[in-house]
Amino acid sequence: MSQPPPVAVYRSNAHLAHAGLVELLAGRQIPCYESPERAVAIERALLGAGGYELREPQAFGLEPILAVHDRTLVDVVEHAWTDALAAGADGSHPLIPDTFKLAAYSGPMEPLALPSAAHLRLGAFCFDTATPMVAGTAAAARAAVDVALSAAHAVVDGAALAYGLCRPPGHHAARAMLGGYCFYNNAAIAAEWLRRDGGFARVAMLDIDYHHGNGTQQLFWERGDVLYCSLHADPARAYPYFSGFASERGAGAGEGLTRNFPLPADTSLDGYADALSEALDAVAAFDPDAPLVVSLGFDTFERDPIGDLALRTADYAEIGRAIGGMGPRTVVLQEGGYAVDAIGANAVAFLGGLREGREAG
Ligand code: SP5
Ligand code: ZN
Helix, strand or coil, X not given: CCCCCCEEEECCHHHHHCCXXXXXXXXXXXXXXXXXXXXXXXXXXXXXXXXXXXXXXXXXXXXXXXXXXXXXXXXXXXXXXXXXXXXXXXXXXXXXXXXXXXXXXHHHHCCCCCCCCHHHHHHHCECCCCCCECCCHHHHHHHHHHHHHHHHHHHHCCCCEEEECCCCCCCCCECCEEECCECCCHHHHHHHHHHHCCCCCXXXXXXXXXXXXXXXXXXXXXXXXXXEEEEEECCCCCCCCCCCCCCCCCCHHHCCCEEEEEECCCCCHHHHHHHHHHHHHHHHHHCCCCCEEEEECCCCECCCCCCCCCECHHHHHHHHHHHHCCCCCEEEEECCCCCHHHHHHHHHHHHHHHXXXXXXX
């Protein structure tokens, strides 16, 4: 039999300048887990494995981002750093907000004015202290969207599978909110593009990052045309704490089209595979006509520094096979995963399994 064609891996060096990041976690300043080395390690491992071809993304500009996010959020991401410099910051530290405008701030007083300097507005758009911004952040965030859209295009143009090595990740970013290392919701932007420009009627999204994709859920909460299924650590104990409970199922036209599978600590492949099989049943019942969009995180790994699940490298091959066996063409987009020494092997295992599952299924 002839060799299968290489799988396209979209990636950009723009992410390398989203670096030098620190985060404030539990009262401590620590180096940010979400580092450039993560993406470099994945790239290197895929090249080493063979059967993958690195590609540069096309540039899609801000329009597909504005189809998903409020202009107010995009303005903050684009201008926070430059406005801080213009106001006299020396640029030696990442920008992390220290004052947050919660819904409870304004109560009945909406709308309140916001400062015109974007860095002073950051606390009205960011929900945690772990999402630092530096000089290269805005360009990296745009490039991550380009990577996701390029992967979606490749699949629409006929590839069975494309992988977008997005960095920064995206699934915590909501319509008018950033956080969780995420600025623009790469996967949601790809899904919306499939609907609007790809000519598809129903898009299914499967999120297998350790954390609940609060942003993706919010964006499609009332949508009858996008299914969002997520497997993640139970928010009763894990970030982002405020969403991802099984009782959240969407509303209006989207009623029943949000499906959450919260998992207990130390879940290993057995428990994980059960939840995955339920999620895949939900995808099949939804009967998507578009390629499947997978938000892929390796923070479910047993040695992940911020996770507490117990998946092993070989388990990702099983998970990939299960998803690949479903059949539809697939756009895989990278989200989290912070065990840098294992993330490359985990990506090789997952994508290899996905390819095998497709060939077998
Ligand atoms: C894309 C993604 O994976 N974002 C995750 C952001 C998580 N940030 C805060 C994590 C809080 C971690 N608590 C750590 C407990 C370590 N034992
Ligand atoms: Zn995560």
